[in-house]
Amino acid sequence: MCLAVAGKVIQLEEHNAVVAIEGNQVEVTAILIPEVKVGDHVLVHAGFAITIISKDDHDAQCELLREAEAKAQALFGDKGQ
Amino acid sequence: MTTEQNESQRLIALIGKLSEKLPGRHMKVMEVCGTHTVTAQRSGLHSILPENLRLVSGPGCPVCVTPAGYIEQAVELTLSRGAHIVTYGDMLRVPGLTMSLEDARRQGGKITVAYSVHAALKLARENPQEKVVFLGIGFETTTPPSAYAVKVAHEEALTNFMVFSAHKIMIPAMEALLADPNLAIDGYLAPGHVSVIIGTDAYKAMTERYRRPCVVAGFEANQMLLGLVRILSQIISGSPAVESVYADRVKAQGNIAAQGLIDEIFTTADSRWRGVGVIPGSGLVLREAFSKYDAKQVFDLPDPQEKEPAGCLCANVIKGIDLPTDCPLFGKACTPNNPVGACMVSREGTCSAYFKYRKA
Amino acid sequence: MTEQIDTIKLAHGGGGSLMQELIQKEIIPVLGGTGLNGLADSARLDVGAGALAFTTDSFVVKPVIFPGGDIGRLAVAGTVNDLAARGAKPLALSLAMIIEEGLPMATFRQILASVASTAREAGVEIVTGDTKVVEKGEAEGVFLTTSGIGQMRAGLDFGPERIEPGDVVIVNGTLGDHGIAVMSVREGLRFVSPVKSDVAPLAGMVDAVLDACGDAVKCMTDPTRGGVASNLNEMAQKVGYVLDEQTIPVRPEVRGACEMLGLDVLTVANEGKMLMVVAPEAVDKAIEALKGHPLGRNAVVLGVADGQAKRVRIKTSIGGERIIDTPYGEELPRIC
Numbered sequence: 001m002c003l004a005v006a007g008k009v010i011q012l013e014e015h016n017a018v019v020a021i022e023g024n025q026v027e028v029t030a031i032l033i034p035e036v037k038v039g040d041h042v043l044v045h046a047g048f049a050i051t052i053i054s055k056d057d058h059d060a061q062c063e064l065l066r067e068a069e070a071k072a073q074a075l076f077g078d079k080g081q
Numbered sequence: 082m083t084t085e086q087n088e089s090q091r092l093i094a095l096i097g098k099l100s101e102k103l104p105g106r107h108m109k110v111m112e113v114c115g116t117h118t119v120t121a122q123r124s125g126l127h128s129i130l131p132e133n134l135r136l137v138s139g140p141g142c143p144v145c146v147t148p149a150g151y152i153e154q155a156v157e158l159t160l161s162r163g164a165h166i167v168t169y170g171d172m173l174r175v176p177g178l179t180m181s182l183e184d185a186r187r188q189g190g191k192i193t194v195a196y197s198v199h200a201a202l203k204l205a206r207e208n209p210q211e212k213v214v215f216l217g218i219g220f221e222t223t224t225p226p227s228a229y230a231v232k233v234a235h236e237e238a239l240t241n242f243m244v245f246s247a248h249k250i251m252i253p254a255m256e257a258l259l260a261d262p263n264l265a266i267d268g269y270l271a272p273g274h275v276s277v278i279i280g281t282d283a284y285k286a287m288t289e290r291y292r293r294p295c296v297v298a299g300f301e302a303n304q305m306l307l308g309l310v311r312i313l314s315q316i317i318s319g320s321p322a323v324e325s326v327y328a329d330r331v332k333a334q335g336n337i338a339a340q341g342l343i344d345e346i347f348t349t350a351d352s353r354w355r356g357v358g359v360i361p362g363s364g365l366v367l368r369e370a371f372s373k374y375d376a377k378q379v380f381d382l383p384d385p386q387e388k389e390p391a392g393c394l395c396a397n398v399i400k401g402i403d404l405p406t407d408c409p410l411f412g413k414a415c416t417p418n419n420p421v422g423a424c425m426v427s428r429e430g431t432c433s434a435y436f437k438y439r440k441a
Numbered sequence: 442m443t444e445q446i447d448t449i450k451l452a453h454g455g456g457g458s459l460m461q462e463l464i465q466k467e468i469i470p471v472l473g474g475t476g477l478n479g480l481a482d483s484a485r486l487d488v489g490a491g492a493l494a495f496t497t498d499s500f501v502v503k504p505v506i507f508p509g510g511d512i513g514r515l516a517v518a519g520t521v522n523d524l525a526a527r528g529a530k531p532l533a534l535s536l537a538m539i540i541e542e543g544l545p546m547a548t549f550r551q552i553l554a555s556v557a558s559t560a561r562e563a564g565v566e567i568v569t570g571d572t573k574v575v576e577k578g579e580a581e582g583v584f585l586t587t588s589g590i591g592q593m594r595a596g597l598d599f600g601p602e603r604i605e606p607g608d609v610v611i612v613n614g615t616l617g618d619h620g621i622a623v624m625s626v627r628e629g630l631r632f633v634s635p636v637k638s639d640v641a642p643l644a645g646m647v648d649a650v651l652d653a654c655g656d657a658v659k660c661m662t663d664p665t666r667g668g669v670a671s672n673l674n675e676m677a678q679k680v681g682y683v684l685d686e687q688t689i690p691v692r693p694e695v696r697g698a699c700e701m702l703g704l705d706v707l708t709v710a711n712e713g714k715m716l717m718v719v720a721p722e723a724v725d726k727a728i729e730a731l732k733g734h735p736l737g738r739n740a741v742v743l744g745v746a747d748g749q750a751k752r753v754r755i756k757t758s759i760g761g762e763r764i765i766d767t768p769y770g771e772e773l774p775r776i777c
Contacts, residue, residue, distance in 0.1 A: 043274075048225060050277050050336060064326050075102065076098065
């Protein structure tokens with residue numbers, strides 16, 4: 001229901017941020033994430049940053065996959081494929 | 082093979098193995114969010130799921146659940162009452178009771194398509210003689226921008242800016258669907274970006290009451306597959322719970338600042354969902370203190386009426402009872418070029434996604 | 442519910458299926474002759490010994506000056522490319538201008554200079570023209586119409602009827618650059634993009650490929666409004682096509698902008714791209730010829746024709762397959 005894309009904050013003045021999204025510079029309102037700093041990665045929806053993405057986001061996604069696999073394997077009662 | 086494809090294959094194999102642990106059981110998992118619907122269709126997800134696992138689409142396309150009567154009111158606001166309507170592109174072609182906003186523009190209506198609410202504020206500032214009405218549609222993700230705009234208008238004493246709210250909140254609708262015995266939903270793939278705002282804790286009471294898995298997932302096909310792995314695992318182990326596979330983008334308590342902003346400007350009210358009917362406490366209306374910025378109050382508009390076109394199954398499609406292909410109009414009288422029902426208009430509408438990304 | 446076309450919708454000009462409907466239901470029945478019925482980018486006129494290609498196009502773009510070009514360059518390149526798509530060497534162009542009163546003279550001069558330089562680049566002259574000025578509000582800055590004639594190569598013609606399963610679709614570079622460049626400077630979008638329009642006259646580049654491959658080139662078309670989705674569907678009468686999501690040539694900036702605005706890059710406009718369908722044995726030669734030209738340096742194989750007539754499909758990254766339809770009209774930025 002809500003498209004959102006990730007980008008990096010490269011300028012910040014009060015709640016007005018400029019976010020780099022794949023080389024494009026997008027003016028974004030950052031009022032929803034008051035703790036944001038220049039250099040943070042954020043998720044942008046309809047001109048608003050809605051959350052900060054942590055640096056290890058990608059690793060975290062991979063970790064979730066490994067965890068889910070381990071939990072599922074436990075349901076089969078064995079370790080192998 | 083790319084890492085992504087490798088991951089897909091691992092996940093698909095895992096889903097296959099898990100579904101074998103549930104022989105004879107037909108599971109219906111609902112993806113609540115329209116963006117999930119689009120991902121599923123774009124990636125051909127349905128074609129690779131095991132036979133006893135069905136993924137059905139839910140009421141999470143804001144365009145699709147906005148009543149036709151609301152669009153009709155927006156049309157009237159510009160054609161009869163001189164308002165300048167500013168809307169997200171998503172709404173432009175949705176049929177109202179008599180016409181769409183695009184039709185109204187051809188009849189001389191003032192309608193501006195915007196990517197963000199900032200454009201509406203700018204228009205109001207630069208054209209003090211215009212009455213600028215921003216169409217506030219969507220769920221918790223899309224509401225903070227509308228709330229922000231009202232706050233800014235209030236601070237700037239911008240008297241010609243209004244929001245016409247059709248904003249809705251997700252959980253009452255999800256609960257209403259779980260309570261409907263005709264639907265028999267086995268689990269929710271919960272919307273990633275709504276959850277960024279409301280947090281996983283928001284689903285706890287519902288999950289405890291109905292004992293159905295509720296897994297928040299991102300919008301890549303693999304993230305959806307991962308969500309399904311967790312839902313199946315929960316079903317097998319008999320321990321339904323709320324969890325997120327969208328990494329730490331989704332916090333337990335959600336985005337507090339966004340929730341605060343919504344709460345400052347809006348309050349809940351009963352709301353009509355196209356195809357579903359009125360769901361108590363599922364809508365957001367402007368608080369009394371901001372009535373000057375509420376198009377509904379300024380123009381004294383009644384609650385929107387609803388009348389579905391004959392033969393259209395949108396109501397059942399939105400609830401996941403029928404597939405688009407069950408509808409006699411689908412692909413014949415109703416196509417993306419000539420939409421009859423709302424589900425065909427929005428790109429993320431279930432019917433449109435089925436039509437556009439139908440299996441080759 | 443079948444809708445009567447009672448008034449013109451913006452989407453009727455969007456290069457999508459609605460525009461096809463307008464052409465097929467309203468224009469062809471009234472104006473159709475043998476040349477127009479073919480609906481090729483240029484018509485073929487047999488005159489004496491040789492054959493001429495003849496084409497016309499109107500140009501409206503907001504704003505009239507955009508990153509990487511302006512309406513003047515667009516008007517020349519657009520018509521040159523329609524001739525090139527028929528394998529014709531451009532001979533002469535006409536230029537008609539409808540100008541809105543109040544257009545800054547500097548803008549007007551810049552557009553004219555751009556017409557001149559693009560024509561030089563394409564090796565063609567503007568030989569006739571017309572100018573009208575209308576009241577403020579009756580046009581958007583300036584509208585241009587160019588018509589062009591070109592000399593067709595003896596013994597060579599191109600068309601979708603020549604395409605066979607196994608033929609390969611080549612494109613001379615990245616997709617969506619023009620559409621995103623223009624969108625990035627539209628009011629209200631609040632983003633700055635390094636993406637420049639790809640607008641360029643392609644006759645020279647096409648010439649190089651035809652020199653190298655001759656009639657192994659089956660069909661050519663320039664994917665402007667409606668993007669490659671629209672053109673591939675137009676060329677999918679006898680055959681179908683299959684593309685691979687992983688190998689679609691897209692700049693990261695364009696991909697990012699498309700994701701943000703909810704657009705499918707396959708439906709975004711190009712103004713300096715040519716889709717060339719070539720026989721499989723000529724693919725390497727065609728790509729080599731393209732890469733030898735500055736406008737074809739990023740040439741790649743976009744897809745392959747197969748026997749599934751009228752079905753344009755794309756292989757997705759998780760191994761699924763989906764259909765690519767002709768878009769409805771110009772796609773709008775969305776939040777969903």
